[in-house]
Structures are given as C-alpha cells and as structure tokens.
Amino acid sequence: MFILQTKNLIKNFDGVKAVDGLSVDIEKGKITGVIGPNGSGKTTLINLISGMTRIDGGFVVLEGNLRLAKIKPYDIASYGITRTFQDVRLFNQMTVLDNILITLTERNVFGALFERHNQYHLSKAEETLEKVNLWHKRNELAINLSYGQRKLLEIARAISMKAEIILLDEPFAGLFPEIIKIVAEIIKKLKEEKKTVILIEHDMSLIRELCDYIIVVDSGKLLAEGKPEEVLEKREVIEAYLGD
Amino acid sequence: MEYLIHLAILFSIYGILSLSLNLIVGYTGLPSVTHAAFYGIGAYAAAILLVSYGMNFFLALFAAIIISALVALLIGLILSKFDDDYYALASFGFNIIIFSIFLNWQGLTRGPLGIPGISKPVLFGLDFSSNLLFLILSLIFLAIIYFTARFIVNSSFGRVLKAIREDETALQVFGYNTLYYKLAIFVIGSAMAAVAGSLFASYITFIDPSSFWLMESIFILAIIILGGLSNLKGSLLGALFLILLPEILRFIGLPNELAAQMRQVIYGIILILLMLYRPQGLVGEYKL
Numbered sequence: 001m002f003i004l005q006t007k008n009l010i011k012n013f014d015g016v017k018a019v020d021g022l023s024v025d026i027e028k029g030k031i032t033g034v035i036g037p038n039g040s041g042k043t044t045l046i047n048l049i050s051g052m053t054r055i056d057g058g059f060v061v062l063e064g065n066l067r068l069a070k071i072k073p074y075d076i077a078s079y080g081i082t083r084t085f086q087d088v089r090l091f092n093q094m095t096v097l098d099n100i101l102i103t104l105t106e107r108n109v110f111g112a113l114f115e116r117h118n119q120y121h122l123s124k125a126e127e128t129l130e131k132v133n134l135w136h137k138r139n140e141l142a143i144n145l146s147y148g149q150r151k152l153l154e155i156a157r158a159i160s161m162k163a164e165i166i167l168l169d170e171p172f173a174g175l176f177p178e179i180i181k182i183v184a185e186i187i188k189k190l191k192e193e194k195k196t197v198i199l200i201e202h203d204m205s206l207i208r209e210l211c212d213y214i215i216v217v218d219s220g221k222l223l224a225e226g227k228p229e230e231v232l233e234k235r236e237v238i239e240a241y242l243g244d
Numbered sequence: 245m246e247y248l249i250h251l252a253i254l255f256s257i258y259g260i261l262s263l264s265l266n267l268i269v270g271y272t273g274l275p276s277v278t279h280a281a282f283y284g285i286g287a288y289a290a291a292i293l294l295v296s297y298g299m300n301f302f303l304a305l306f307a308a309i310i311i312s313a314l315v316a317l318l319i320g321l322i323l324s325k326f327d328d329d330y331y332a333l334a335s336f337g338f339n340i341i342i343f344s345i346f347l348n349w350q351g352l353t354r355g356p357l358g359i360p361g362i363s364k365p366v367l368f369g370l371d372f373s374s375n376l377l378f379l380i381l382s383l384i385f386l387a388i389i390y391f392t393a394r395f396i397v398n399s400s401f402g403r404v405l406k407a408i409r410e411d412e413t414a415l416q417v418f419g420y421n422t423l424y425y426k427l428a429i430f431v432i433g434s435a436m437a438a439v440a441g442s443l444f445a446s447y448i449t450f451i452d453p454s455s456f457w458l459m460e461s462i463f464i465l466a467i468i469i470l471g472g473l474s475n476l477k478g479s480l481l482g483a484l485f486l487i488l489l490p491e492i493l494r495f496i497g498l499p500n501e502l503a504a505q506m507r508q509v510i511y512g513i514i515l516i517l518l519m520l521y522r523p524q525g526l527v528g529e530y531k532l
Binding site: 051077090 | 398404410411421427529
C-alpha cells in the first residue's frame with residue numbers, strides 16, 4: 001500500500017533538469033532508500049516533496065488520493081510529513097530543549113501568543129531528548145553541540161513531530177561509528193512504529209541493513225528500483241556509482 | 245532636578261522605542277531600519293488629533309496606535325517579500341517615503357513648519373502638565389510596554405520569533421506559516437513605537453519632520469545593538485546609556501558644542517568595538 005507517490009515530477013534549475021519526469025511509489029510503513037551519485041537529484045526530490053523547492057511539472061500523490069502540484073513547506077506537517085536536512089539546520093542560538101519544544105507547541109499565531117509551554121510539552125520534549133542521549137544537554141545552545149550531537153538533535157526534532165512520513169537526507173554523513181549506531185537504531189525503531197521513512201544515503205552497507213526497498217536515481221531519472229540485494233547487484237547501478 | 249526629570253522622560257520614550265524595535269530586530273531577526281517612521285506616525289497622529297480636533301490625549305494615543313498598526317500591516321506585507329540585506333534596504337526606503345510625507349503633505353502635517361501647541365495629557369481632571377507627572381505617566385507606559393514585551397517573548401509565540409530569526413525555512417517545515425508571525429510582531433512593534441511618538445509629541449509640544457529622519461531609526465538600532473539584541477533589559481540599558489552619554493561627555497569636561505559632535509563619533513566607535521569584541525551587545529542573547 002502506497003502512502004506517497006510522485007507522478008512525472010519535474011524540476012529545472014536554469015535549464016538543467018535536476019528531476020526529470022520521476023515517478024516513484026513509497027510504501028507505507030517501510031524504509032525506502034534513495035541512492036544515486038552526487039547531483040543525481042536525490043535531495044531535490046526530497047525538497048520537492050517537502051515544498052522547499054517549487055514543482056515545475058508533475059505532482060505528488062498522498063494517501064487518500066490527495067494530489068499536490070503546489071506544496072508549501074508550512075503545509076507538509078499537516079500532511080503528516082517531516083524532514084531533516086543534508087546540512088544540519090538547527091535553531092542555533094536557541095537551547096536544545098527549545099529546538100524540540102518548537103515542534104510541540106501551538107502553530108496558530110493567537111494561540112501561540114497566549115500559550116506557555118506546560119509540563120506536558122516539557123515531558124514530551126525531554127522524553128525525545130532522552131531517546132537521542134541529549135537530555136543532559138537540554139539547556140545548552142544548539143550551536144555549542146558537536147557535529148554528531150547536532151545531527152542527533154535534528155533527527156530528534158523530526159521524531160518529535162510524530163509525522164507518518166519522515167524524510168531523512170543523509171543522516172549518517174560525517175558521523176563517528178558510535179553515533180551511526182544510535183541513528184541506525186532510531187531508524188529501526190521508526191520502522192517498528194510503522195512509520196514511513198525515505199532515506200537518502202551513500203553508505204551501501206547501511207542501505208542494505210536498513211532499507212526494505214531502494215530507488216536509484218541518476219540525472220534526475222529513475223535508474224532502478226527494488227529490493228536492496230537485487231538492485232545493488234545491477235550493472236547499471238554499479239556503473240552509475242563507479243563510472244564505466 | 246528639572247533636567248534630570250527631562251532626561252528620565254527621554255529615557256522612557258527611547259526605552260519604549262528600543263523595546264519595541266528589539267522585538268522586531270533582536271527577537272525575530274527582521275533588519276528593520278524604519279522604526280522612526282512609526283515613531284513619527286504616532287507623533288503626528290496624536291499631534292493632529294490633539295491640535296486640530298481637540299481630542300483627549302488618551303483617545304488620540306489610541307487612534308495613533310491603530311493608525312500606526314494599519315500602516316505597519318501594509319508595509320509589513322510588502323517587506324515580507326524581502327530577506328536580509330534587501331529587507332533592510334526596503335525598510336530604509338519606507339522610512340524615506342514616510343519622512344517625505346511628513347515633510348511635503350503640508351495640508352496635514354504643516355511640513356517643515358511643524359505642529360506647535362500640542363497639549364499635555366489630562367485624565368479625569370488630572371493635568372499632566374508638570375514634568376514630574378509627565379514622567380510618572382511615561383514610566384507607566386514604559387512599564388506597560390516592558391511587561392507586554394516580556395509576555396510576548398516568554399510565550400510560545402516568542403519562541404517562534406526566535407526560530408524565525410535562526411532559520412525561517414527550516415521552521416516552516418514544522419507547520420509554521422511564518423508570514424503571519426512576522427506580520428504580527430511588526431505590527432505590534434510599530435504600534436508600540438506609536439506610543440513613544442504620542443508621548444514625545446505631547447511632551448515637547450512641538451513636532452516637525454526632523455525628529456523622524458532615518459538617523460533616528462539608526463539611533464534606535466544602535467541602542468538595541470549596544471544594550472543587547474534579544475534581551476529586554478538590554479534595550480533599557482542601551483537607552484539609558486545613549487541618553488546619558490551627552491551628559492557623561494559634559495561631565496568629563498568637553499564643551500557643549502564639541503560634546504554634541506563627539507556624541508555621533510562615540511556612537512560609531514562603540515558600535516565598531518561591540519561588533520569586534522562583543523557582537524551580542526552588553527547583555528544580549530543573540531549574536532549578529
């Protein structure tokens with residue numbers, strides 16, 4: 001059963017087709033890996049789904065046959081989608097706790113004006129920080145965290161959204177092995193909770209370990225798709241990564 | 245004593261201006277250089293209503309707040325199309341436009357002649373003509389603005405403002421339509437500036453466009469950078485310091501004419517030193 005599909009999705013940047021008629025199906029409750037060489041359009045695909053980049057052609061279909069040709073970033077939360085970023089984007093000069101609380105409190109302007117975070121918000125935020133071993137850093141500014149901790153905080157922020165679809169853009173990039181283990185466990189737990197994860201990753205061992213299905217993109221087009229053990233053996237996939 | 249009261253009234257007025265601008269610049273990260281325009285709108289609205297229509301000060305103040313808020317809504321909508329440096333430049337442009345209106349719409353503002361004879365507040369028979377009573381009134385307004393600002397920054401709304409400053413696009417992903425928040429705080433801050441403008445007009449009893457020129461916006465910006473961005477007490481500290489600076493210069497023996505000229509130079513030197521050694525200002529929580 002598909003929770004998200006893209007239909008003939010197109011994105012041009014100054015005449016260069018970053019995503020070129022891409023149609024993919026994302027199965028509910030599974031981890032779908034998106035792989036491909038640098039510049040193949042993986043991040044652009046996630047940016048299109050999350051409304052960070054305007055769609056030039058095609059559309060996204062969500063569960064319930066909800067067709068979206070124009071997506072605003074502030075609407076994706078209401079569709080049950082959240083994401084992390086390739087370059088960690090935290091609220092740097094705010095505390096670690098505030099970085100999580102922001103995902104839990106009122107969105108409406110007037111509601112937010114008359115709301116203080118309460119014990120419920122606080123306990124939920126602390127619970128999330130405990131999951132990523134950052135509870136002891138809760139009162140520090142996000143800017144003062146190490147790179148690995150920053151990655152963990154970004155993932156924690158996404159988890160805290162309780163979204164159904166989580167887009168993770170290279171969550172393992174630049175991490176030490178012990179942090180990689182923590183992140184891998186978090187992703188496995190998301191699967192246990194029947195969340196749908198779209199994971200961009202370059203490390204094929206992690207792709208094999210975590211993904212139920214993979215999509216290979218090259219030059220903005222779908223090159224191959226299927227189970228990791230089948231797709232990663234395909235000649236065209238190996239060539240796309242390693243060259244002829 | 246009268247002179248100390250005069251300085252304290254000026255401190256109250258600039259305290260209100262710096263608190264309100266800190267909400268826009270320090271907390272939300274909107275680099276607005278147009279605060280003097282709303283200060284001026286408040287002053288002119290109150291002055292015209294007091295002088296031409298004989299309205300009670302407090303009613304005129306209320307009307308000035310509404311007028312300033314409506315203009316801010318319009319300008320804020322246009323400014324929302326810009327980011328960063330472009331935002332600063334566009335806001336700069338609005339200050340020039342509004343200053344030009346003060347200067348050239350002579351039928352309404354009397355242009356460079358200014359508006360004289362602005363009356364002092366009267367409430368239930370209590371006349372605030374004496375400077376001491378006016379100081380008490382100004383301090384009451386300063387306290388109201390301070391606690392309102394504190395209420396805002398301590399709310400969930402305040403946390404969203406800071407997140408907009410840090411990374412607006414990333415924040416949107418979490419379901420926040422940031423345009424509404426930016427507009428709301430711009431309108432609130434501008435309405436607060438109108439309170440300062442109304443007090444100023446009534447206190448000085450005469451206004452002309454020169455009080456609301458671009459340099460005034462830069463002066464208010466200098467106050468909040470000096471005191472500290474994203475810190476309300478910092479705004480008050482900055483206002484106190486920059487209001488008292490001419491007196492400090494006089495105290496160290498500089499002649500009056502030289503002290504007035506040196507003041508601008510010292511503002512500049514302070515800002516340069518702060519950017520070099522303490523970019524968050526004296527007690528600020530946000531580094532530029």
